[in-house]
Structure formats: structure tokens, C-alpha cells
Amino acid sequence: MIPELFRDPTFWTVALGSSLLSGVAGALGVFAVLRRESLIGDVMSHAALPGLVLAFLITGSRELPPLLLGAALSSGIGALLAVQIPRRSRIKPDAALGLVLSVFFGMGMVGLTVAQQRPTAAQAGLDRFLFGQAATMLRRDVAAIALAALLVLTLLILLWKEWKLLAFDPVFAKACGLPVGALEVLLAALMVLTVAIGLPAVGVVLMSALLVAPAAAARQWTDRLERMVVLAGGFGALSGGLGTLMSAGVGRLPTGPLIVLVACGLALLSLLIAPRRGLLRRWYLHWRKTHARSTG
Numbered sequence: 001m002i003p004e005l006f007r008d009p010t011f012w013t014v015a016l017g018s019s020l021l022s023g024v025a026g027a028l029g030v031f032a033v034l035r036r037e038s039l040i041g042d043v044m045s046h047a048a049l050p051g052l053v054l055a056f057l058i059t060g061s062r063e064l065p066p067l068l069l070g071a072a073l074s075s076g077i078g079a080l081l082a083v084q085i086p087r088r089s090r091i092k093p094d095a096a097l098g099l100v101l102s103v104f105f106g107m108g109m110v111g112l113t114v115a116q117q118r119p120t121a122a123q124a125g126l127d128r129f130l131f132g133q134a135a136t137m138l139r140r141d142v143a144a145i146a147l148a149a150l151l152v153l154t155l156l157i158l159l160w161k162e163w164k165l166l167a168f169d170p171v172f173a174k175a176c177g178l179p180v181g182a183l184e185v186l187l188a189a190l191m192v193l194t195v196a197i198g199l200p201a202v203g204v205v206l207m208s209a210l211l212v213a214p215a216a217a218a219r220q221w222t223d224r225l226e227r228m229v230v231l232a233g234g235f236g237a238l239s240g241g242l243g244t245l246m247s248a249g250v251g252r253l254p255t256g257p258l259i260v261l262v263a264c265g266l267a268l269l270s271l272l273i274a275p276r277r278g279l280l281r282r283w284y285l286h287w288r289k290t291h292a293r294s295t296g
Helices: 004-008 009-034 038-059 064-088 093-115 138-158 160-168 170-175 180-219 225-251 255-273 279-295
Strands: none
Touching: 004 180, 004 225, 009 038, 009 138, 009 160, 009 180, 009 255, 009 279, 038 064, 038 093, 064 093, 064 180, 064 225, 138 160, 138 180, 160 170, 160 180, 160 225, 170 180, 180 255, 225 255
């Protein structure tokens, strides 16, 4: 079946779109992982659901532009609340993240139930945004993902030194006169954009995994930020391609969850076999040290 798949233009459309989406999500996720804000992606993806449903209730249409605009606005509000609540109250950051995620996702599920009770047929398939349907990706969707990826990569290159300082030492960056607040807002906006365009493919439940898993895998292989970003993007793109191939080859398996499973599998494999940080190397060194003591 593999040669037949490679001649199928639909397969290449889905594979290209999934690889681009997973690649840009992995590259952006590096900065969330290094700043210990991995759960921000989870908050953003879950917080997108009420905005998406509200956009549908207002417009009555399942056209992607208004739905993704509503999702992006809701996602941005959720991320803003997750950051501001710990600063303006005694609630800890992890508790604020969990609170915002639960409240927004609960609101989204209630709104989804209300939308599905409408007497019209327009709401049919609206629940696909929960887990995504990458297999239905069209060329216009791939073009939108490609434009978003180009924007993200361009800003990463133009502001590389600023992003690097922000990731490792935001206090020093502020002392150098850099607009740390504006950079954080811009980084959050790029993540919101990535989450919004990824909803139709992998859904609100799984989108956060594409931000975290490739970055976590790349972290095991290198200590340099440049290589980590490239590796995370590569792992993400590989996950998108392999997940699409497995879904099309096996049949009747959802593409989005398979992409996430491949990404998590690569992260687990990296945790095991990475040359410097891998668990197998640590176990081997521990065994050799213990063996040397016992024989000495």
C-alpha cells in the first residue's frame, strides 16, 4: 500500500500540513520548556474551545476563519489570566494554570453541548475540534499553516538574541534594556497562533503535546539552544509525517492522535538512548561503577 499512498495527492497534502504544523509547534515549544512553562500550551489549547464555540454561536457557520479567530482570542485571554492571577493574588502559578484550564475547558464543553442542541444541521462535526481531523486537511489549510510557519521562523531568526536571553535569563535581559514584557507577549501570540491553526488537525485536547513532546525530546540530545530548536522542529516534522503515514497505511485510525503518539514515542526514546542524558547510559555508568567497587 505504501507505493499507492505516495502517489495519492491527498496523502501528501495531509502529510505536508501535519509536518509543518508539528515542526513549528516543536520549535516554539522549546522556549516554553526552557522557561518551565510547558503547561501554558495546555492552557492555551483548552482555553481555545469556548472562543471557538462562541464564534460558531454568533456566526452560525463552521467556516474556519471566524472559528479560529474566536479560538485565538479565547486562548490569548486564558494565557493572560494564567500569568496575571499569580501576580495579583496568593494563588500559586501551577494552581492558576490548572484553574484556568479547567474553567475554560468546562465552559467550552457546556457551550459545545448548547451548540449541538440547535435545531439546524450546521453544528454537525463541531466536536471534531476536540480531537481534530487531520485527514480532512485541504490545500488552503496547508497554505495557512505554511504562512504561520514562515511568520514564526522569520521572527525567531530576526529576534534570536532576544529570545535566547529571554529563555535563559529574563532578569539580565531586562537589565540590558530589552522590552521583556513585549517579547513575552509576542512569544505568547505566536503560540496562540500555532494553537489556533492546529485545532482542526489535532484538536484542543492533544495540541499541547505537539508543543512539549518534540522540545522534550530535543532537550535530551543537546545543550545548545540553536541545535535544540532545529532538533525539536525536526522531531515535530517527523512526527507529523510518520503519524500521517501510519494513519493512511493502517486505515481507520485517527491521524491527529497518531501524530501525538509518535511525538511522545520519540520523546520516550530520547529519554532512553540519548548519548549524554539517556537513562540507559546512566544505568550503564552506575552498573560499571558498582561492578568496579565490588571487584576492587
